[in-house]
Amino acid sequence: DADVTQTPRNRITKTGKRIMLECSQTKGHDRMYWYRQDPGLGLRLIYYSFDVKDINKGEISDGYSVSRQAQAKFSLSLESAIPNQTALYFCATSDPAVAGGLYDEQFFGPGTRLTVL
Amino acid sequence: RKEVEQDPGPFNVPEGATVAFNCTYSNSASQSFFWYRQDCRKEPKLLMSVYSSGNEDGRFTAQLNRASQYISLLIRDSKLSDSATYLCVVKGSGGGADGLTFGKGTHLIIQP
Numbered sequence: 719d720a721d722v723t724q725t726p727r728n729r730i731t732k733t734g735k736r737i738m739l740e741c742s743q744t745k746g747h748d749r750m751y752w753y754r755q756d757p758g759l760g761l762r763l764i765y766y767s768f769d770v771k772d773i774n775k776g777e778i779s780d781g782y783s784v785s786r787q788a789q790a791k792f793s794l795s796l797e798s799a800i801p802n803q804t805a806l807y808f809c810a811t812s813d814p815a816v817a818g819g820l821y822d823e824q825f826f827g828p829g830t831r832l833t834v835l
Numbered sequence: 836r837k838e839v840e841q842d843p844g845p846f847n848v849p850e851g852a853t854v855a856f857n858c859t860y861s862n863s864a865s866q867s868f869f870w871y872r873q874d875c876r877k878e879p880k881l882l883m884s885v886y887s888s889g890n891e892d893g894r895f896t897a898q899l900n901r902a903s904q905y906i907s908l909l910i911r912d913s914k915l916s917d918s919a920t921y922l923c924v925v926k927g928s929g930g931g932a933d934g935l936t937f938g939k940g941t942h943l944i945i946q947p
Contacts, residue, residue, distance in 0.1 A: 758843075758939065759939065760922070760937050760938060760939035760940060761879070761922070761937040762937075763935075806876075808878055808879075823869075823881045823884075824879075824881070824935070826878035826879050826880070827878060828877070828878050829876075829877070829878055831876075
């Protein structure tokens with residue numbers, strides 16, 4: 719079974735709709751992240767959380783919100799979706815303690831392909 | 836100047852050849868460096884960390900040049916399965932959580 723899972727894997731929605739993307743992990747990591755990837759723009763950080771009580775904005779948080787329901791769950795919401803939020807969304811986890819805090823690896827989920835019409 | 840820059844490619848390389856590509860970073864205080872591999876429509880996965888002294892993992896060799904602020908990835912005896920996008924990731928550049936900044940990736944195509 720995958721360590722980091724995302725649901726749904728694909729979603730098509732209309733402008734103005736509220737959308738929630740969910741991420742679950744079984745790695746036991748405290749740190750979780752949401753990224754979006756657009757062609758030619760690379761990965762950009764939306765929000766991140768270092769533990770259940772910690773939420774931080776990333777590079778492009780406008781139009782998004784998150785909820786850290788438990789150590790294992792981190793959800794991303796688009797309150798009112800717009801077409802330029804069409805992208806591939808990745809959830810990731812990390813645990814710096816695993817590699818001594820310097821060379822920490824990020825583990826990505828399989829991604830959610832979101833299309834906003 | 837962008838924080839992490841990569842040549843997007845594509846690099847078209849015959850099977851069995853050696854290919855190398857670089858990544859430059861702007862923040863001289865950057866702490867650590869990584870290469871991730873991303874297959875088409877899949878998630879990125881760590882390929883290798885880049886150590887100050889350089890490191891090798893099978894056919895893959897990573898080098899760091901702090902003076903010129905770039906890292907490199909060399910792939911020897913390339914295989915068809917090496918076709919992917921290779922992302923350069925730099926820590927300590929001030930971007931994002933944990934200071935990770937992702938390059939836009941270099942697209943590699945190994946041709947039979």
